[in-house]
Amino acid sequence: MGKDERVKVYILTGFLGAGKTTVLNSLLRQFSGHNNIVIENEFGKVNIDAGLITEKIDQLYELTSGCICCSLDNDLLEVLGNILQKEERPDHVFIETTGIADVGNIIGMFHMPDVQRHYELVSTICVVDAENIFERLQQVPEAGKQLSCADVIIINKIKQLAVPQLIYLSQQLEQMNPLAFITTSEDGFVPLKELHFPEKSIGATIAPVAPVKHPHKVNTVLFESPEAFDLNMLVFVLDLHFNAYPDQLYRIKGYVRIKDTPERMLVQSTGKYLHIQPAGEWGSATPSSTLVFIGKELKTPTIQRILTPALRK
Numbered sequence: 001m002g003k004d005e006r007v008k009v010y011i012l013t014g015f016l017g018a019g020k021t022t023v024l025n026s027l028l029r030q031f032s033g034h035n036n037i038v039i040e041n042e043f044g045k046v047n048i049d050a051g052l053i054t055e056k057i058d059q060l061y062e063l064t065s066g067c068i069c070c071s072l073d074n075d076l077l078e079v080l081g082n083i084l085q086k087e088e089r090p091d092h093v094f095i096e097t098t099g100i101a102d103v104g105n106i107i108g109m110f111h112m113p114d115v116q117r118h119y120e121l122v123s124t125i126c127v128v129d130a131e132n133i134f135e136r137l138q139q140v141p142e143a144g145k146q147l148s149c150a151d152v153i154i155i156n157k158i159k160q161l162a163v164p165q166l167i168y169l170s171q172q173l174e175q176m177n178p179l180a181f182i183t184t185s186e187d188g189f190v191p192l193k194e195l196h197f198p199e200k201s202i203g204a205t206i207a208p209v210a211p212v213k214h215p216h217k218v219n220t221v222l223f224e225s226p227e228a229f230d231l232n233m234l235v236f237v238l239d240l241h242f243n244a245y246p247d248q249l250y251r252i253k254g255y256v257r258i259k260d261t262p263e264r265m266l267v268q269s270t271g272k273y274l275h276i277q278p279a280g281e282w283g284s285a286t287p288s289s290t291l292v293f294i295g296k297e298l299k300t301p302t303i304q305r306i307l308t309p310a311l312r313k
């Protein structure tokens, strides 16, 4: 039989903030020299993740009109079609799903005969936040579905756990998905030679699905302001509310303008930790702040009320 010339596809899944983009950067670094395309899907209207891809890629497609798991007649199929029109076919396509995607629906697309003819789904990789996965499994059903569909599970952020806890977590995940290859990483680094992609993706057993629109219980709130934040006040209000509502607020990310700071600052929060770090010049963009909040039943007026005192007067 001839060599399989189809484009190789890797789906990256995992709950909000688990480390999907971090793992993606690590994979791209290790696949450098190949022709790599990334498809980024963000739950909200604004795609922050696109700016977090630090490695060289051939093209980035951003899908921000909703969660690609929710319908089949959607932008993903269009993008897969567009990729085939390119002069040079890519070697790999990496699809980073939203942190709440029902990945079964996306896997199902790769069993549609027209898609399967050109694309080979190599693996569905689920990234797990070692520290908060148990909480998330209780709070959000999608987190369990992501694990059960995975061919490879990467337990990330392992320094947050003691060894016995890590062994316990690994055993629990193995029970949830005995077919998956389970490995660990810190800062998303897994050497490619240690990644065992199964002969046949578990997704091979998932039939193409009918287009379903299922409302996720998770929602996003976008906060935008041209004004600069006071850094200390911003840290204070975000820390305060993240600690007060860990069951409701799962993720904060975005870029902000900080008083007396010429650079733009990247804000990331995934649970207990808040990181605000320099993220380069504003370039031609007008300095302003864009923060995406992702959680359960979040309300725009509440987020505005929380953040407004931190804006520079």
Ligand SMILES: Nc1nc2c(ncn2[C@@H]2O[C@H](COP(=O)(O)OP(=O)(O)OP(=O)(O)O)[C@@H](O)[C@H]2O)c(=O)[nH]1
Pocket: 014, 015, 016, 017, 018, 019, 020, 021, 022, 023, 049, 052, 098, 099, 156, 157, 158, 185, 186, 187, 188, 251, 253, 268, 269, 270, 275
């Ligand atoms: N301490 C620690 N932080 C990590 C590790 N891996 C990633 N992070 C941090 O966790 C945050 C989220 O990482 P991302 O890679 O953006 O996670 P994600 O799953 O792509 O996030 P969403 O796309 O929002 O769902 C960032 O602040 C990362 O720097 C790790 O191994 N240890």
